[in-house]
Amino acid sequence: MAHEFAHEPDDRRYTLRVEGQLACIVDYVINGNLIALTRTYTQPPQRGHGYAAELVEFAVDDIEKTTSCRIVSSCWYVTEWFDKHPERAELLAR
Numbered sequence: 001m002a003h004e005f006a007h008e009p010d011d012r013r014y015t016l017r018v019e020g021q022l023a024c025i026v027d028y029v030i031n032g033n034l035i036a037l038t039r040t041y042t043q044p045p046q047r048g049h050g051y052a053a054e055l056v057e058f059a060v061d062d063i064e065k066t067t068s069c070r071i072v073s074s075c076w077y078v079t080e081w082f083d084k085h086p087e088r089a090e091l092l093a094r
Contacts, residue, residue, distance in 0.1 A: 005058045014059040016051055024051040026059045026078070034093050035063055036072040056081045064091055 004017040009040040016024040023046040025038040037059065042052050056078055063069055070093035082089060 003054070006053065007059075007062055014055055014062070016055040016058070018046065021046075023042070023049075024055045024057050026052075026075075028059075029074075030069065033069050034072050035067065035069040036074045037078040038074045040075050040077040052077055053081060057085075060088060060091060070094075 001018050002020075003018075006015045007016070008015055012030070013026050014026040014028075015022060022043065024040070024042040026037055027041075029036045029038055037056070039054060040052050060071065060081075063071060071078075071091050072093045073082060082092060
């Protein structure tokens with residue numbers, strides 16, 4: 001299946017499309033040098049395939065590569081993702 005990851009800054013979100021259909025989103029809010037990942041949502045028929053984890057990883061990678069922002073986890077799923085990836089914790093705001 002074709003996975004298309006995108007950053008949509010006008011909508012303040014990251015998206016994952018599978019076979020052209022929107023499967024998952026991660027919303028965010030920027031405040032100064034902080035970026036709060038506020039919500040992760042996967043379309044119900046697309047749940048259980050690991051898409052949210054893939055998209056959070058894409059978002060974290062993009063934030064790390066393209067900004068100097070620190071990440072604030074305002075979403076339970078993003079917090080759980082960072083718990084499973086402690087090697088990325090240096091990107092979190094303290």
